[in-house]
Amino acid sequence: MDSFTVLGPWFVTADAIGDPSALDLRLAVNGEVRQQANTRDLILGIAELIEFATSFYTVHPGDILLTGTPEGVGPVQPGDRLTAEIQGIGRMEVAVRAA
Numbered sequence: 001m002d003s004f005t006v007l008g009p010w011f012v013t014a015d016a017i018g019d020p021s022a023l024d025l026r027l028a029v030n031g032e033v034r035q036q037a038n039t040r041d042l043i044l045g046i047a048e049l050i051e052f053a054t055s056f057y058t059v060h061p062g063d064i065l066l067t068g069t070p071e072g073v074g075p076v077q078p079g080d081r082l083t084a085e086i087q088g089i090g091r092m093e094v095a096v097r098a099a
Contacts, residue, residue: 024087037070
């Protein structure tokens, strides 16, 4: 499923981020902002998320932990264009295609 869990086009190392507990996140669909939040708004902080995850399974260098999503999720349609941005990392655009 090429359209699920799209990651990239960049990955950065921890030393390039600074404080992962204070990153602005933004998602727009066709230019309309649908989600805007900051990692400081997470119910569990970054360290607590890692601790929780590792209580269930082994985490290796390079593994990615997905945390869920802020308020604002809504349907998208084929032809829509999603733009996601994370402060200090970058921006990516994804075109929604028909299945």
